[in-house]
Amino acid sequence: MTTTAHRHRAARFAPAAVTMLLLSACGAEVADSATADDGPTSVNRCGEVVEYTVPQRVVAYEGGSADKLFALGLTDHVHGYVMPPANPPVSESPWAAEYDQVEFLSDDLLNRELVVDANADLVVAGWNSGFSDNRGITPEILDTLGIQSFMHAESCFNYPGFPERHTPFEGLYTDLARLGQIFGVEERAEDLIAEYQQRVAAVQEQAPDGEPVRVFLYDSGTDQPFTAASQVPPNDIIRYAGGVNIFGDVEARWTEASWEAVVAAEPEVIIILDYGDKPAEEKISFLREHPTTASIPAVVNDEFFVLDYNEGISSPRNVDGLEKFGDYLRDFNSRAR
Known part of the structure; x- marks a missing residue:
């Protein structure tokens, strides 16, 4: 895509x-x-x-x-x-x-x-x-x-x-x-x-207790990030696993945001949506090297989770993506809190 x-x-x-x-x-x-x-x-x-x-x-x-x-x-x-x-x-x-x-x-x-x-x-x-x-x-x-x-x-x-x-x-x-x-x-x-x-x-039953982990999904974009709002599967994946989507209050499906809003939200974890024309590692490198995003907690702490494209669009594989992200958040919780 x-x-x-x-x-x-x-x-x-x-x-x-x-x-x-x-x-x-x-x-x-x-x-x-x-x-x-x-x-x-x-x-x-x-x-x-x-x-x-x-x-x-x-x-x-x-x-x-x-x-x-x-x-x-x-x-x-x-x-x-x-x-x-x-x-x-x-x-x-x-x-x-x-x-x-x-x-x-x-x-x-x-x-x-x-x-x-x-x-x-x-x-x-x-x-x-x-x-x-x-x-x-x-x-x-x-x-x-x-x-x-x-x-x-x-x-x-x-x-x-x-x-x-x-x-x-x-x-x-x-x-x-x-x-x-x-x-x-x-x-x-x-x-x-x-x-x-x-x-x-x-x-859901195994989701970490306490304050939900702040999560940002990065799809694409350099001038402005393209991300998941409330009406697409990654929002449910994040919240069922025990996190909170930093753009989950936006009434939209996929949407453009601003880097300023991402920085202000201080996400602790970044989900990278992985698909063919721009591999996940290239997106992670961009976030590490961009001066605006380099200081985000998730970037500083190297907290990246790669979500397969077909786990992020409406598909039976949403459940696979949820299970994997649930495992990741439990591990994150044990490491960070």
């Missing part, structure tokens, strides 16, 4: 009872039909109720979309994926074998011609991370072409016309529940959500 592409695309843990309400709201059923013979299914798409038939030629944009489908065991329904070159190699994914079974369609940004040429019957992507007014590929346009679309619930925060809002991890659970309903694998989705919730709860 280039920085430019990222910019243009790019509460407490809900207990089991809340999740069951979430699944009910998404229309998930207890029974797992898994047959595709029951006719259209009505599911919310960023607040708009849409009828879906079971897709057989899905095009997924970026790792988060493909991983949700693979985690649900839907590889046979996936025709192919689009993966911009800055994304980490799919060979590093837990679902590398599943990627090998489907077609690599393009390393470009998502576009209408690619989807049409692939004869797709469903496109899975986020708003501004795949779907885009500027590039002429939106759910409304695909509707007119008879191509179904599915948007990540987390990205609906920015979607015009049909507002829908979730905390980022709730958005992940919502997506799994809705995809489970669309493909007739509701029980599989419920089991997966329950597993992820248990893992999240385990990290």
Whole structure:
């Protein structure tokens, strides 16, 4: 993901009872039909109720979309994926074998011609991370072409016309529940959500006591830092692990900030979002050498945590990122406090 592409695309843990309400709201059923013979299914798409038939030629944009489908065991329904070159190699994914079974369609940004040429019957992507007014590929346009679309619930925060809002991890659970309903694998989705919730709860239970650790996520930018605000998965990763995002009070997804604000917040830990076109070590070197950031406590104490790109966007791998960061904060707490 280039920085430019990222910019243009790019509460407490809900207990089991809340999740069951979430699944009910998404229309998930207890029974797992898994047959595709029951006719259209009505599911919310960023607040708009849409009828879906079971897709057989899905095009997924970026790792988060493909991983949700693979985690649900839907590889046979996936025709192919689009993966911009800055994304980490799919060979590093837990679902590398599943990627090998489907077609690599393009390393470009998502576009209408690619989807049409692939004869797709469903496109899975986020708003501004795949779907885009500027590039002429939106759910409304695909509707007119008879191509179904599915948007990540987390990205609906920015979607015009049909507002829908979730905390980022709730958005992940919502997506799994809705995809489970669309493909007739509701029980599989419920089991997966329950597993992820248990893992999240385990990290929360082990979070360090006392004042939360101040954390800054550095995505990119030299004149101004590009960072995570309240509406993207790293914010939940930070707070569930026992930290506080220094820009977590900003009502946005990915956002520009100022170096002055970073310095004033005195972050104790810096998360580096790692993706292909600018490796994490280059970003860390910049922060060490830049006169404005060299005196930040996290830089002085060499407290850097590298978060994989696919652990930072809406994806089942958010839970992996949380577990790793939870381990890091516990170690930090034992070292520093």
